[in-house]
Amino acid sequence: MANNEDIFKKIISHAKEYGFVFPSSDIYDGLSAVYDYGEYGVELKNNIKNYWWRAMVQNHENIVGLDSAIFMHPTIWKASGHVDAFSDPMIDNRDSKKRYRADVLVEDYVAKIEEKINKEVEKAKKRFGDAFNEAQFRATNPRVLEHQAKMDEANTRLNNCLNENDLAGVKKLIEDLEIVCPVSGSRNWTEVRQFNLMFSTQLGSLSEETNTIYLRPETAQGIFVNFLNVQKSGRMKVPFGIAQIGKAFRNEIVARQFIFRMREFEQMEMQFFVRPGTELEWFEKWKAERLQWHLSLGTAPENFRFHPHDKLAHYANAACDIEFKFPIGFKELEGIHSRTDFDLTAHQKYSGRKIQYFDPELNESYIPYVIETSIGLDRTFLAILSNAYTEEVLEDGSERVVLKIPPVLAPIKATVLPLIKKDGLPEKAREIMDVLKVDFMCQYDEKDAIGRRYRRQDAIGTPYCITVDHQTLQDNTVTIRERDSMLQERVPIDSLTEIIRKKISI
Numbered sequence: 001m002a003n004n005e006d007i008f009k010k011i012i013s014h015a016k017e018y019g020f021v022f023p024s025s026d027i028y029d030g031l032s033a034v035y036d037y038g039e040y041g042v043e044l045k046n047n048i049k050n051y052w053w054r055a056m057v058q059n060h061e062n063i064v065g066l067d068s069a070i071f072m073h074p075t076i077w078k079a080s081g082h083v084d085a086f087s088d089p090m091i092d093n094r095d096s097k098k099r100y101r102a103d104v105l106v107e108d109y110v111a112k113i114e115e116k117i118n119k120e121v122e123k124a125k126k127r128f129g130d131a132f133n134e135a136q137f138r139a140t141n142p143r144v145l146e147h148q149a150k151m152d153e154a155n156t157r158l159n160n161c162l163n164e165n166d167l168a169g170v171k172k173l174i175e176d177l178e179i180v181c182p183v184s185g186s187r188n189w190t191e192v193r194q195f196n197l198m199f200s201t202q203l204g205s206l207s208e209e210t211n212t213i214y215l216r217p218e219t220a221q222g223i224f225v226n227f228l229n230v231q232k233s234g235r236m237k238v239p240f241g242i243a244q245i246g247k248a249f250r251n252e253i254v255a256r257q258f259i260f261r262m263r264e265f266e267q268m269e270m271q272f273f274v275r276p277g278t279e280l281e282w283f284e285k286w287k288a289e290r291l292q293w294h295l296s297l298g299t300a301p302e303n304f305r306f307h308p309h310d311k312l313a314h315y316a317n318a319a320c321d322i323e324f325k326f327p328i329g330f331k332e333l334e335g336i337h338s339r340t341d342f343d344l345t346a347h348q349k350y351s352g353r354k355i356q357y358f359d360p361e362l363n364e365s366y367i368p369y370v371i372e373t374s375i376g377l378d379r380t381f382l383a384i385l386s387n388a389y390t391e392e393v394l395e396d397g398s399e400r401v402v403l404k405i406p407p408v409l410a411p412i413k414a415t416v417l418p419l420i421k422k423d424g425l426p427e428k429a430r431e432i433m434d435v436l437k438v439d440f441m442c443q444y445d446e447k448d449a450i451g452r453r454y455r456r457q458d459a460i461g462t463p464y465c466i467t468v469d470h471q472t473l474q475d476n477t478v479t480i481r482e483r484d485s486m487l488q489e490r491v492p493i494d495s496l497t498e499i500i501r502k503k504i505s506i
């Protein structure tokens with residue numbers, strides 16, 4: 001069986017071959033960690049955005065949308081802490097000349113030990129069969145405990161160093177753990193340095209320091225600086241939220257792993273403003289609600305897990321990631337953060353404007369606290385694509401690759417196929433297409449044998465293939481083939497709209 005790395009490679013090449021994701025500037029050999037979305041990719045991406053927007057804005061009367069500009073006043077990034085603190089610790093290997101995130105080197109080391117523990121557990125599971133008590137094994141097996149202690153120590157030391165901004169300590173940790181460069185295999189490391197992730201550019205034609213502006217590294221600040229505008233114009237009452245989808249830019253030190261870590265990407269963020277003191281309650285509510293959103297797409301629950309942060313960002317009093325089991329392992333997909341009143345307070349201070357909310361029920365003014373849900377659109381795309389990618393051997397021994405994308409997100413909802421290219425079948429198929437395309441993203445395909453056309457639709461995840469044959473001309477019925485089961489059913493043309501609508505409804 002193919003290992004996960006092979007599957008990841010297959011997904012990447014499938015994404016390119018079938019018009020989901022291309023490397024940016026492909027004819028110039030690409031631009032590192034920047035990608036373009038092709039004809040099906042853009043549909044899937046739009047559908048994910050729409051699904052999120054409907055769940056967050058349309059279904060919450062107390063959440064409204066916003067679309068703020070990417071360029072913002074440079075002082076905003078001073079206030080938010082990004083100018084001073086939005087950096088990653090980096091380290092170079094002198095032999096390979098490769099650059100790494102120092103914290104990620106340690107995290108990878110920890111992940112390897114975790115793998116060892118899991119192997120021990122798997123082995124024991126086989127050995128003991130039904131009588132196996134996993135929790136007890138993990139809590140008592142000496143080898144597991146030894147590994148666990150190593151992991152805990154590495155994690156604790158890393159967090160302490162990062163919290164105290166002790167870069168020499170991070171280097172010492174890498175040395176003590178005897179971490180080698182994956183490329184050169186050597187331990188010839190440079191010092192650890194901080195690297196700010198924000199891209200900067202000049203506003204206007206003068207290249208003076210004061211004209212330096214940044215490409216936003218998160219969409220959240222656009223929401224905070226519009227808090228007063230939206231609260232007043234929308235007559236919003238705390239608790240309420242503001243949601244936004246938009247591009248963000250980070251000059252990531254190491255950007256591999258396809259669209260998992262990009263330098264230009266998209267976020268779907270929602271800032272929820274609450275009464276001070278109630279924020280941890282809302283934090284728990286949003287954790288549960290966001291997990292539910294992911295599960296509502298039908299992905300198996302064991303592919304998700306919560307990962308509470310040990311090291312809290314400067315603005316947070318609680319934080320947790322929703323991690324997804326990507327082919328490259330469990331990794332962050334969404335962050336849920338209790339950001340306190342840090343951002344609004346900072347903007348009040350730097351802007352000189354009073355950013356407060358008068359609570360009519362309490363009859364007092366305060367700066368609201370904030371719960372943020374922040375999800376990467378591209379990572380969600382990757383999660384859906386990798387979860388959908390399926391290789392199947394059929395009964396007749398042939399193989400197919402099928403993308404089992406949730407129908408509500410599928411790029412193309414239905415494809416209309418005349419069985420053959422004559423006898424008036426194409427004309428009839430066109431008639432059906434013309435009706436369906438008003439409501440759904442549809443395709444018409446008359447090229448090649450019907451089996452090949454089905455495969456093409458499987459490969460892009462189309463839930464329904466509608467085939468027009470000679471009987472159609474007599475009784476206005478067609479066969480409709482369902483993607484996952486491949487079952488075909490004869491139905492009246494009049495019922496197609498309703499069948500598709502049902503399939504893709506939330």
Ligand code: ATP
Binds near residue numbers: 218266267
């Ligand atoms: P990581 O630890 O993976 O660098 P982060 O903790 O910096 O991520 P946040 O600042 O919490 O990420 O951003 C919120 C979400 O934005 C993440 O959960 C992720 O889905 C997405 N995201 C962040 N950085 C990138 C990136 N470089 N490429 C694609 N998506 C990203």
